[in-house]
Each structure stands twice: as C-alpha cells, then as structure tokens.
Amino acid sequence: MTDSGSAHTERLNNDAERLKLVLSAVETGIIEITENDDIVYGNTHAESLICRKLNTPIHIPFSSLLADTESQDLWVEVSSQYFQSTLTESVKRKVNLNHPDGSVIPCEINIRKEFNSNNTSVVLIINELDELTRTRQRLERLNKQFKIASESAHIGIWNHDFHLNYTEWDSQMFELYGTTEEAYDGTTQFWEKRVHPDDLERVRKELSDCLYNNEKLNTQFRIHLPDGTQRTLKAYGYCQLDEFGQPDSVIGVNYDITEQLSLAQRAENESRLKQAILDGANYSIISTDADGNIVTFNHGAQNLLGLSEREHAQIKSPTDYHLSHEIEARRKKLMLEYPEVAFSDFDVLTYKSALGTPDEREWTYVRTNGSTISIMLSVTALRDAENTITGFVFIGRSLDEVKKYERESKRIKKLLETTERIAQLGGWEYNIIDMTFHCSNGLHRIFGTQENSQLSLSEIIEMFPPDVRRIIRQAVMRAIDQGVPWDLKLPYHHSEDADIWLRSHGHAEFKDGRAILLKGAFQDISPMKRAEEKAKTASLAKSEFLANMSHELRTPINGIIGMTQLLMRSQLDEHQAHYAQLTKMSADALLTLVNDILDFSKVEAGKLDIEKIDVHITELMAVIRESFAFKAEEKNIELNLTIDSSVPEVITSDPTRLRQVLNNLLSNSLKFTETGEINVSVTRIDDTLMFSVEDSGIGIPADKVDQLFDKFTQLDNSTTRQYGGSGLGLAISKQLAQLMGGEIGVTSVKGKGSMFWFTIELNVPAQPSPPIPFQPKDDNVIAANDSAIKTLEILLVEDNYINQQVCIEFLVSLGHSVTLASDGNQALDRLRTAKTFDVILMDCQMPVLDGYETTRIIRRDNSGQLDPTIPIVALTANAMEDDKEKCIQSGMNYYLAKPFNIDELSAILNQLSQNQLASGTV
Numbered sequence: 001m002t003d004s005g006s007a008h009t010e011r012l013n014n015d016a017e018r019l020k021l022v023l024s025a026v027e028t029g030i031i032e033i034t035e036n037d038d039i040v041y042g043n044t045h046a047e048s049l050i051c052r053k054l055n056t057p058i059h060i061p062f063s064s065l066l067a068d069t070e071s072q073d074l075w076v077e078v079s080s081q082y083f084q085s086t087l088t089e090s091v092k093r094k095v096n097l098n099h100p101d102g103s104v105i106p107c108e109i110n111i112r113k114e115f116n117s118n119n120t121s122v123v124l125i126i127n128e129l130d131e132l133t134r135t136r137q138r139l140e141r142l143n144k145q146f147k148i149a150s151e152s153a154h155i156g157i158w159n160h161d162f163h164l165n166y167t168e169w170d171s172q173m174f175e176l177y178g179t180t181e182e183a184y185d186g187t188t189q190f191w192e193k194r195v196h197p198d199d200l201e202r203v204r205k206e207l208s209d210c211l212y213n214n215e216k217l218n219t220q221f222r223i224h225l226p227d228g229t230q231r232t233l234k235a236y237g238y239c240q241l242d243e244f245g246q247p248d249s250v251i252g253v254n255y256d257i258t259e260q261l262s263l264a265q266r267a268e269n270e271s272r273l274k275q276a277i278l279d280g281a282n283y284s285i286i287s288t289d290a291d292g293n294i295v296t297f298n299h300g301a302q303n304l305l306g307l308s309e310r311e312h313a314q315i316k317s318p319t320d321y322h323l324s325h326e327i328e329a330r331r332k333k334l335m336l337e338y339p340e341v342a343f344s345d346f347d348v349l350t351y352k353s354a355l356g357t358p359d360e361r362e363w364t365y366v367r368t369n370g371s372t373i374s375i376m377l378s379v380t381a382l383r384d385a386e387n388t389i390t391g392f393v394f395i396g397r398s399l400d401e402v403k404k405y406e407r408e409s410k411r412i413k414k415l416l417e418t419t420e421r422i423a424q425l426g427g428w429e430y431n432i433i434d435m436t437f438h439c440s441n442g443l444h445r446i447f448g449t450q451e452n453s454q455l456s457l458s459e460i461i462e463m464f465p466p467d468v469r470r471i472i473r474q475a476v477m478r479a480i481d482q483g484v485p486w487d488l489k490l491p492y493h494h495s496e497d498a499d500i501w502l503r504s505h506g507h508a509e510f511k512d513g514r515a516i517l518l519k520g521a522f523q524d525i526s527p528m529k530r531a532e533e534k535a536k537t538a539s540l541a542k543s544e545f546l547a548n549m550s551h552e553l554r555t556p557i558n559g560i561i562g563m564t565q566l567l568m569r570s571q572l573d574e575h576q577a578h579y580a581q582l583t584k585m586s587a588d589a590l591l592t593l594v595n596d597i598l599d600f601s602k603v604e605a606g607k608l609d610i611e612k613i614d615v616h617i618t619e620l621m622a623v624i625r626e627s628f629a630f631k632a633e634e635k636n637i638e639l640n641l642t643i644d645s646s647v648p649e650v651i652t653s654d655p656t657r658l659r660q661v662l663n664n665l666l667s668n669s670l671k672f673t674e675t676g677e678i679n680v681s682v683t684r685i686d687d688t689l690m691f692s693v694e695d696s697g698i699g700i701p702a703d704k705v706d707q708l709f710d711k712f713t714q715l716d717n718s719t720t721r722q723y724g725g726s727g728l729g730l731a732i733s734k735q736l737a738q739l740m741g742g743e744i745g746v747t748s749v750k751g752k753g754s755m756f757w758f759t760i761e762l763n764v765p766a767q768p769s770p771p772i773p774f775q776p777k778d779d780n781v782i783a784a785n786d787s788a789i790k791t792l793e794i795l796l797v798e799d800n801y802i803n804q805q806v807c808i809e810f811l812v813s814l815g816h817s818v819t820l821a822s823d824g825n826q827a828l829d830r831l832r833t834a835k836t837f838d839v840i841l842m843d844c845q846m847p848v849l850d851g852y853e854t855t856r857i858i859r860r861d862n863s864g865q866l867d868p869t870i871p872i873v874a875l876t877a878n879a880m881e882d883d884k885e886k887c888i889q890s891g892m893n894y895y896l897a898k899p900f901n902i903d904e905l906s907a908i909l910n911q912l913s914q915n916q917l918a919s920g921t922v
Helices: 003-025 044-050 069-083 129-152 171-177 188-192 197-212 258-280 299-305 309-314 324-337 345-354 399-423 441-447 457-462 466-482 526-569 574-604 617-634 655-672 702-707 729-739 801-813 824-832 851-860 881-890 902-919
Strands: 029-034 038-042 091-098 104-111 121-128 155-161 166-169 217-224 230-241 247-256 284-289 294-297 359-366 372-383 389-398 425-431 436-439 486-493 499-511 514-524 613-616 638-643 650-653 677-685 688-695 744-749 753-761 793-797 817-821 839-843 872-876 894-897
Touching (some): 029 044, 044 121, 069 091, 069 121, 104 129, 121 129, 171 247, 197 217, 197 230, 197 247, 299 389, 324 345, 345 359, 345 372, 372 399, 389 399, 399 425, 399 441, 425 441, 425 457, 441 514, 457 466, 466 499, 466 514, 499 526, 526 574, 526 801, 613 617, 613 655, 617 638, 617 655, 617 677, 655 677, 655 688, 655 753, 729 753, 793 824, 801 817, 801 902, 817 824, 824 851, 839 851, 851 872, 851 881, 872 881, 881 894
Parallel strands (some): 638 677, 793 817, 793 839, 839 872, 872 894
Antiparallel strands (some): 029 038, 029 121, 091 104, 104 121, 155 166, 217 230, 284 294, 284 389, 359 372, 372 389, 425 436, 486 499, 677 688, 688 753, 744 753
C-alpha cells in the first residue's frame, strides 16, 4: 500500500471514530441494519434501550429483537420496500422489542431514507414509546395550562434572540399590539414603531441594561394601536447567557395595564376629590378611631381652631380642644341618665352617638390663641359590616357665622318690609303643583287683611270688580299656557270706601315645559295715577297755553308779513326795497321759530301725524334746491344735488315733513358754511331711503356731537355766539325721522365740514300718481286774474285792525269785493241784510262772539235770513292739528292758518269761484 493510500485509510478510520463518538452522545437510539437483517452498528443509547451489546463480531438479527408477529410482519414489509427502492420517503412505525428479562419494550422506529442512498443498509432511529409519550403528554399538558393562563391573563410571551436579532412572539403578543402574524417581521424596528416616542429611549436603555448588565427587565410603556388608540403595557424579562457567559437571549412577557392604570388614576382622583371636599367644606370635619385617636383633620377644623401645621400634628384627641368644665357638666347629666356607666372624657362626646341616637349640641372650642368659639357639633358613629364601631366623625360649624347670618337675615327681612311699606308693594307666590299660596305682609296691608290670615290667589282676584277679575284671570292663564308675563293697572275699591289703583305684574316659572310656579306682586300706584292725572292736566294746560301763544304770536306776524308783502309791491327805491326785504326775512325767521315750537309740542303731545301719500323724489328735490338756491348764491356756495339711480321715482311718505327735515339740515349747512360747497344726495340702502347733506363748513368738535340732537341745546351757549338759533331744529328733525321709520345722524371733522344724514322707511306705491310740474315760486308776484275766475263778494270777519288791512288789500288786489265785520255779531247782522255774499273769511278767536259759535249759528239757522250753505274759510292763528278739526267740526269748509300769503288765499278763493261756476250759481 502506498503512503497516500495509507493516509487515506487513516483519515477514514479517524472520521469513523469521530462519527461513533458523536452518535454515542446522542440521546436517541440509532442502529444500522444490513440487507441480511444483521445489526452492524448501534450507538450507546440503542444498547441501553434494548439492554444488549450490539457492536460485537457476531451480529444480532434485528428481527430477533421483535417481540411479536405483528412487529415482525411490519418490519418485513417496510425493509423489503426499502431495499427494493420502492420506499420514497422516511416512515415512522410502532414496534414492540423484547427485553432480556422477558418484558416488552414499546418503541417507535423512524426509517430515514436519506441516511443511505445506495440501499445497502438501513438506519433506524429508535425511541422508547412510553417515555416519549409521557414526555409529549406532559409537555402538551404544560403547554395547555400555560396557554390558558396566558390567554386568561392576556399575557404575551416574547423571546429575543441576541445572535439572530429576531424576536419571537406568541399569539397573545399579536393581540396586545393589534397586529397579525402575517404582518409581523420579528425585527426590533417593528416593535419600536409602535412604542410611544416619549417612552422609547427609556425602554431602550432598560433593555440594554437587561442584556449587558444582567439586570431584570421591569418596566411599562405606551404603544399606539392601528386604530389610533393607545395602550399601556407592563413588561418583565430576564437575560439568558450561553455557556461562555455571554448574552444569548431575553425572554419576557407583556400584559395590558391600561385599565388598571385608569382605575388607579380614578381612585387617586376620587381620593383627591374626597380630600378636596373635606378641605373645601366650610365645616370642621374630624374623624377618630374607636379609641378616640384622630385619623383625619380637614382644613376647616384647622382654620376654625387657628392651628398651624406643627400645632395640628400635636393634637391627638378631640378632647384636647374642648373646655374641661363643659365636658364635666355634660358628664354629670349623662351619669344621671346612665348611672351604671363610668364616662371618660371621650365617652362624654361620643356615648349618645355610640347608642345610635342622633347627637347634635352646642360646644365651645378653645383656639390656640386662647380665644373660644361656639360650635354646633354633630357626632356620628362609624360601623363596619358586623355593626362594630370603628370610629367617630365630628362635624362642627361655627355658630358665630350662623348667628351673624341670622342677624343679617333679620336685617334684610326688615329692609324688605320697610321697602314694601315705602313702595306700597306686596309680593306673592303660588305653587301650581301643590296649590299653596304664600305672600308678604305688604300684600295684607294693600288689601286690608290681617297679617296672620290665610289668603289665596282666587280670594284676591274675587276682591276686584267682575270686569277686572276677567282681565286678571286671562293674564294668569296666558302666563301658564304661553309663558307670557303680565303687567296690569287695575282699579280697586278699598275697604275704607276709597277707590285706589293697583299695579299687578307677574310671571310663570316652568320645568320640563310645564308651569309649576306663579310669582307676582301688587303695588298701590294711586299716588302715581294722581301724578299722572296732574301731568295730563298740566299737559292740557300747556297745550292750551301754546295754542293761545300761537294765536297771539301769529296774529301780529301775519300783519307784519302781509304788510311787508304789500309794501314790497309798492313803488320803493333801492334802499327801501332792501329794508322791506330784511323785514320780511326777520318775520320769516320769527315764523320759523314759532313753527318749531309748535311742531315740538305736537310731537311731545303725540298729536303730530305722518301722512302717507305719493312723493315724487325729483320734484321734491327740485323744490328744495329752488328754496335755497338764492341764499347759496348770495354766499357764493355751490349747491349740488344727486339722486342715485336705485332710488324709486315715487315713494309713499309725508312730503311736508321730508321737506321740513331737509330744510333744517340745509339751513344749518348754509349757516355754518362760508366757502366751498354743499352736496345733497339721495341713495337707497336695502329697505330704507337715505338723504344726506354734506358741507365744507366749520365742522363739529368730537365731544359735542352727542349733544346735537338734544332739545333746546346749542353747541355754543355763550351770549356772543355767532350763529344764533333756538336749538330745536335738529331735535325736531330727529323726532320726525323716527316717526317716518328711520333715524338721523352726523359725521364731522372740526374745521373740515360735516355730513348730516337721515333715513326713512322705503315704501313704493303700487300705482303712483303722475307728477305735478314744478314751477318756481315768487312771493313778490301776485297771481294775475284769470278770466275764468268769478269776482266774489266776500264777508271778512276779523277783529285785528292790521290783519283787516292786510286781508282787504290782498282781496282787492285779487279783484274781489270786500265787506268787513269786526266780530261774530256784526257778521250775523251783515248776513241778515239784503246783500248776498259768496264766501265768508272767518277769524276764529274774536271778542263778543267768536268764529266757531258764529259758524254754528249760521249752519243751524232755520229762519231763512241766513244761508246755512255759504262757504266759510277759517282764518286762524291756531296751528295745532286739533284746531283744524275744531274748525271743521264747527261747520267751516276750509282752513287757512295765519300767517298766510296772498298765493295761499288766492288758491282757496279760485277753487271756490270755479266750484260756483261749475254749479251754475254765477
């Protein structure tokens, strides 16, 4: 044999020896059997299993080891398949081997095809079946028990292999993390993505300490679930080391402690809440055990006794702060009631409550500064489930505060009674559910009933007259059914034969949509009613005074204006015409002031009515421009007028009042503007129409703007004020704007100008009337005689000489014939003569017989001497709205307020003339 062959043989022998050593260390039986059924090799465990030496020169047939025919037949079948190459995969079979002592050894043989591919021998792996079964069953049983325990406790088990960097999870881990086995990849990154970022670094460090410092893992952390919720897990684990003492793996468990933490937090919150309630209670709350040792001591007790934290800790028993002589006095009383009992100081405080008797009485506490405080102390025994006393609770409240509140309550009650008496007021309350009625003493005083007597709501209602009862009952039912409060003024006949007025107001209170309570009050308002009547009388007197003053002022103004008009028609030189013009301007200013005062009084008295007629905006603004064009030109001020395209051509409003407000605003602008321009505009804003007057005048200081619309107010109240005025124009404008459904305002910058604006409610007529062509008016031009106008025979009844002259000149210049009468009696005498008159111009206020009575005599005449149908035109200096009605009611046909101009008089006479022409009386 060559050296190389010898070396090869030696290597084979060495390999065989090493293989035998390895197989000898395996704790499983391994044998090799030839095609002749001889056992040619058996490892140590196989020899131990069948209790025979197998590696001997004399080979033992394997079939000789089989204990029964069934096992032998099975072996023949399987081995023949193996050696004939028809067996394609490994198989397991159960066979029985015989033991040298005659017993049977149940075994499992595993034929591994891959161990010998040339089919010259077969390798069997043999395991004793009883031991294997027991081991498997024990493992299965332990696995089942462990699975039940982990699932019931929701414990997830994990194992992190340090070398493979792979973490194995059981099924509970997937449930805890809300994922699936298919989605899990076993990496550390998979786990870290689910850990809350605020916890990740801490847990990483704790895992590192477990691996490298051999510390046990004991931690908790939060994780995010796929559904967005959060869960807190507890983690335990320990590190396993390999045979070299190096980290091999970490085995641990996770379980959910979210609910546990929530319950703990809730318990802590409840504990804090209870402590907060104890500390926040305005009472002294102290608890002790059964022996009298203090267990809890709230802030209320600490504050009540004036204790610091150090002093508080030194108090051991409630008896420490009680007066000794009070305890002794109480002990003597208890001993009389329970002579057989020996009472300790603590028993004195608790004995009654220990018997189950409510125990509340007044005691005195001694404070740290030596002062005392009266306490109402309630003592309650604490008992366990077996009814054994475990301690006591002492709840005390300061009687000093109670007494203070009692005094305050009495003071408030007395104050309310005094207030009721002064205000002559009485309150009441009626419970609808239990039908109980309560009232104050003030109500008894109002209705004259005894203070201690029982009243009811129905009895009070019955005290009123029948018609008033119905009103009260209706108001009460509306309150109950609809929740509408009531406020009524009711007449009441007092028991003292005196008629008084009562104000009744009240309301219902509801719960769940149902009225449960009525509350109300009655108040004697007789003094207020008397004051109201006096106010009405005073208002009437004021109205009469204003009417008289109106007449007295308008009569001379009519003469001034009329005479001025006549004077201006005469042949005057330039200076004389200028003086006449100034006189007329002064008279017009005086008339404006009188009209403002009358308008203001009308508004205050509620006698100013707003008309609702068609107003042509273009025509209205043309009249406004014409009225102020001359004055604007005189001051060299540009007057601009703008009407927005959104403004309707015709609206429904009061043209007279619109002109009045615009005149006021434009007059002010012209008064306070020396140079520049004034812009008048009309715009539409939703359902309102806005008029604005913007000027470049002196402006208004910011602190004075709020005073602008106050009555009788001027921004400059000094005697040297430059511009004059009564302070009524803007106040009246504000009231007129409100009556027309709008408001008024101003924006201004001192030294740069102002913009006054007002709005009115916008109403557009369905069928507007056609516009009347506008013609400029000239007071100096007297209307020419119309050939179709009849010359009238006119009886002028007027007592004032100047007005007589003015009217006569007006009438003559209009081409009419005039007869004068100075009072009503003279007028009747003139009418009884043979001469016939076409019309009477009748002054209303005259001596001897006034115009009203004269007119009534004419209208009621049956003698045939007077003409009851003759047209009568009232010439009156009374300009109140009810004055016009008074004239019409007395029988007058037309109304002409003084002062009037010749055009107004001519218009009425022309209409009368045309009527007579049309009726054929010419």
